[in-house]
Amino acid sequence: MLNPQWLRSFATLARLGSFTRAAEALDLTQAAVSQHVRHLESSLGPLVIRRPRAIELTPAGQATLDYWRELDEADQRLRGRLADENACQGEVGIITPGGIGLLIYPRLLDLQAQRPGLVVRHRFAPDPEVLQAVLDNRFELGLVTLRPDDARLASCAFLEERLELVMPAGEQVECWEDLRRIGFIDYPDGQAMANRLLSRHFPGSPGVKDLPVRGFSNQIGLMLEPVARGLGFTVLTQHARRAFPRQDEIRVLDCGSPVVDTLWLIHRAEWPLSARAQHVVEHLRGTVGAMAPSLPAGKAVPGDGDAVR
Structure with a gap:
């Protein structure tokens, strides 16, 4: 690769048209600028035609100047990415469990609609996959139900979600x-x-392995379809249940003392979040995070239907 200092001296010479002015602009001696140009010419051939009061670029000199401009633009792009000056441009990746994903994804799309330069990449995944994806830098942000103890991950409480037993409406x-x-x-x-x-x-019960399995799906958005059709019950988060469009076809069992998980927002601890990711987190905290927590067990939620015993 050509020496960047030589290229900078040559580009300044081409811009100012004088070895003297180029040396002054670069805070170098005229001899140093001449030496840098000679080093380039030893590799690339003649770059400038020296005239008494001006210089003229040869075709090789023009090609070298174009090359320097491309390098300079690439350098500026790199510095811009590292500085992360624009919070509303570029891609942000976030990976979450299904239930909370159903809640936040529409709000991420709302943000993208408001910020056309922002691209949101979201994936549904269980906790172990979320942790690995963030550790591997495939996603900048993740949400998990158990706080990780890996020193490479920073975590903070994001939202609470309640588990619900959901059964067919007629059961x-x-x-x-x-x-x-x-x-x-x-x-x-x-x-x-x-x-x-x-x-x-059901304290003292033999556990879910004692129950016959009536179906399986890895699509969280379809989990309640077999329940609504009377094929079985399931246990999932309140956020996932609320996303189901046919609430009149399902019922929620009042389980007394609720089981509530804290969702943890995670990212790599070794470096700060990008401005884009911070913008996404602030948006989610202002929308999803502002939602009221689950009501105490036994109380109906408006629009949700009644909890049943």
Whole structure:
């Protein structure tokens, strides 16, 4: 690669048209500028025609000047990216579990509509995949349900989400046998979430593995479709349940003492968030974060239908 200082001297000479003025602009001696140009010419051939009162670029000199301009523009782009001056331009990647993803993705699209230069890249994934994706720098931001203990990750509390047992609208659940009769609709992390809620509401129960599985889906947006059709029950977050469009076809069991998770916002700890990512976080905190937390168990949420026993 050509020496950047030689190229800078040559470009300044081409711009000012004089070795003397170029030396003054660069705070160098005229001999130093001449030497830099000679070094380039030893590799590239004649770059300038020296005349008594001016210089003229040769074709090789013009090509070298174009090359310097491309390098300078690339340098400015790099510095701009590192400085991250514009919070409303470029791509931001965020990876989240399904339930909270259903809540925040429309709000991310709202932000992108307001900031056309911003590109939001979002992915649904379980906690282990979220952690690995952020560690691998494939996504700048992530949300997880368990606070990581990895020193490479910074984390802060973002939002609470409540687990709910959701069943077909025509069903009643009074005991464990009712759940065995209805059957479980499973999904990635579904059994772990179900065991946490069921152990609280049905102490001493054998756990979700005792229940027949009536279906499985890895699409969180479709999780309640089999439930609404009467094929089984499931346990998922309140945010995911609220995103289902046919609320009159499902019911939420009042499980008494609620199981509430704290969602943790994570990013790499070794370097600060980009201005774009900070802008996204501020937007989400101002919209999603401002939402009221879950109501105490046993109280109906307007528009959600009644919790049932």
